[in-house]
Amino acid sequence: MVSGVIKTENTxxxxxxxxxxxxVLNSKQLELVASNSQESFLKKGEVILHEGSLTSHIIYLKTxxxxxxxxxxxxxxxxxxxxxxHTYLGLPSLFGDRINHYSYAALEDCKICYIxxxxxxxxxxxxxxxxxxxxxxxxxxxxxxxxxxxxxxxKKIFGRVADAILYFSKIIYETNQFDLPFSRQELADLIGVxxxxxxxxxxxFKSEGIIDLKGRSITIVNMNLxxxxxxxx
Amino acid sequence: MVSGVIKTENTxxxxxxxxxxxxVLNSKQLELVASNSQESFLKKGEVILHEGSLTSHIIYLKTxxxxxxxxxxxxxxxxxxxxxxHTYLGLPSLFGDRINHYSYAALEDCKICYIxxxxxxxxxxxxxxxxxxxxxxxxxxxxxxxxxxxxxxxKKIFGRVADAILYFSKIIYETNQFDLPFSRQELADLIGVxxxxxxxxxxxFKSEGIIDLKGRSITIVNMNLxxxxxxxx
DNA sequence: CAATATTTGTGACAATTATCACATTCCGAT
DNA sequence: ATCGGAATGTGATAATTGTCACAAATATTG
Numbered sequence: 001m002v003s004g005v006i007k008t009e010n011t012x013x014x015x016x017x018x019x020x021x022x023x024v025l026n027s028k029q030l031e032l033v034a035s036n037s038q039e040s041f042l043k044k045g046e047v048i049l050h051e052g053s054l055t056s057h058i059i060y061l062k063t064x065x066x067x068x069x070x071x072x073x074x075x076x077x078x079x080x081x082x083x084x085x086h087t088y089l090g091l092p093s094l095f096g097d098r099i100n101h102y103s104y105a106a107l108e109d110c111k112i113c114y115i116x117x118x119x120x121x122x123x124x125x126x127x128x129x130x131x132x133x134x135x136x137x138x139x140x141x142x143x144x145x146x147x148x149x150x151x152x153x154x155k156k157i158f159g160r161v162a163d164a165i166l167y168f169s170k171i172i173y174e175t176n177q178f179d180l181p182f183s184r185q186e187l188a189d190l191i192g193v194x195x196x197x198x199x200x201x202x203x204x205f206k207s208e209g210i211i212d213l214k215g216r217s218i219t220i221v222n223m224n225l226x227x228x229x230x231x232x233x
Numbered sequence: 234m235v236s237g238v239i240k241t242e243n244t245x246x247x248x249x250x251x252x253x254x255x256x257v258l259n260s261k262q263l264e265l266v267a268s269n270s271q272e273s274f275l276k277k278g279e280v281i282l283h284e285g286s287l288t289s290h291i292i293y294l295k296t297x298x299x300x301x302x303x304x305x306x307x308x309x310x311x312x313x314x315x316x317x318x319h320t321y322l323g324l325p326s327l328f329g330d331r332i333n334h335y336s337y338a339a340l341e342d343c344k345i346c347y348i349x350x351x352x353x354x355x356x357x358x359x360x361x362x363x364x365x366x367x368x369x370x371x372x373x374x375x376x377x378x379x380x381x382x383x384x385x386x387x388k389k390i391f392g393r394v395a396d397a398i399l400y401f402s403k404i405i406y407e408t409n410q411f412d413l414p415f416s417r418q419e420l421a422d423l424i425g426v427x428x429x430x431x432x433x434x435x436x437x438f439k440s441e442g443i444i445d446l447k448g449r450s451i452t453i454v455n456m457n458l459x460x461x462x463x464x465x466x
Numbered sequence: 467c468a469a470t471a472t473t474t475g476t477g478a479c480a481a482t483t484a485t486c487a488c489a490t491t492c493c494g495a496t
Numbered sequence: 497a498t499c500g501g502a503a504t505g506t507g508a509t510a511a512t513t514g515t516c517a518c519a520a521a522t523a524t525t526g
Binding site: 070072076078080091092093094095096097101121124125126127128129130131132134135136138139140141142143145146147149150151152153154192 | 385
């Protein structure tokens with residue numbers, strides 16, 4: 001399952017999926033990026049980036065959905081977050097120590113863009129506004145992640161499952177009706193509970209009329225109650 | 234308990250506690266910082282910054298030790314990390330949304346420096362190298378925090394207490410013998426367990442000869458075993 | 467140096483959730 | 497359509513840890 005890497009033809013100027021940060025670059029800088037980047041496609045399920053690997057290129061998710069995760073002791077997987085399109089993957093790892101701390105795998109077919117790490121770094125150093133945008137994006141990401149973790153650790157299992165449903169509804173898909181992009185096991189890995197427990201709580205929510213559930217399709221029926229459960233924990 | 238705010242006399246040039254980031258500023262920029270900053274002293278126990286407050290000044294911890302924490306539902310406190318000297322407090326909050334997400338309180342007498350937020354931001358935008366240093370420091374902070382949380386959530390209580398002891402020994406004090414800077418309750422708040430459980434595990438470690446424990450003073454006797462417990466979870 | 471408040475230690479018990487073992491259902495490939 | 501494997505659901509049980517109530521020890525303050 002090797003995916004093709006295709007040298008980009010476009011100049012970034014007309015890229016529909018350009019990042020907020022790249023939007024503040026001038027024409028010359030944008031061309032530098034264009035001539036040092038490559039586009040690539042990945043199928044659902046493929047690993048985009050592996051924890052522990054060294055970073056030679058920044059990866060920017062142009063389209064699609066991915067999971068950010070780590071593996072504990074070979075087996076147990078912990079999902080940090082779901083990454084939406086228009087996001088750079090693993091920026092803190094790049095600036096922190098150049099070793100990727102998290103793995104990324106495609107939850108949908110994805111289009112990504114590889115950008116040479118040295119060029120990226122020199123842009124940060126020469127364009128403070130670009131750096132500022134990167135800073136804003138990594139800061140928000142950090143706050144969101146830590147926020148999620150902090151609240152999770154205060155919550156019992158019902159609150160956690162409610163959180164996960166609300167996360168998909170409000171942050172990822174922005175609708176009350178959606179299909180989970182992965183298995184029960186992965187849902188459990190996202191909120192840090194066992195698969196069996198996650199299953200049980202989902203079914204409980206269904207039987208109480210809080211959600212509608214058919215396989216991986218979820219419809220939120222009683223949003224208020226779900227939010228209440230999320231908060232009461 | 235109001236602490237004095239004293240207009241700085243020094244010019245940052247000769248500041249012994251200058252940050253890594255400020256070290257890359259040129260003389261003119263450093264003077265801009267100097268003329269827009271104030272030094273202040275806080276006693277042990279005092280709150281440096283309160284979650285929810287708006288940011289008008291960056292706070293830089295020149296000397297001392299502080300805890301970064303949030304309060305859940307008024308009562309329960311969760312400590313994110315212990316902050317050592319030579320650290321900017323709450324940078325992700327500043328760049329994220331300008332609202333402070335975490336509180337900070339002094340665990341020792343502290344010397345801090347207030348820097349005007351607008352001046353700080355303009356330095357980021359005009360000096361990419363400064364921005365880069367800030368990026369490195371926030372990235373490392375983020376990786377460390379998330380790393381700690383991720384591993385914690387995989388661990389049982391023995392592993393967590395071991396982690397806390399190793400955290401103080403290796404990261405905070407860099408010695409095998411140290412005094413905890415706070416109560417058992419706060420230790421419990423740091424690792425997300427109940428006070429009683431934390432106490433019990435500490436005493437267990439003592440009775441098994443892994444650590445020596447007198448009040449808040451801890452000596453690590455069997456480092457290997459402690460590390461093993463930390464890993465096995 | 468009392469007197470009082472705070473912190474720490476302890477045991478019994480209850481609540482929560484993981485684990486295990488297995489049944490059932492779903493889904494893709496032939 | 498059928499077969500086989502993966503994903504999901506289910507019950508029983510055990511392990512873990514929080515909670516409560518209180519005792520002991522340690523600090524703090526007038």
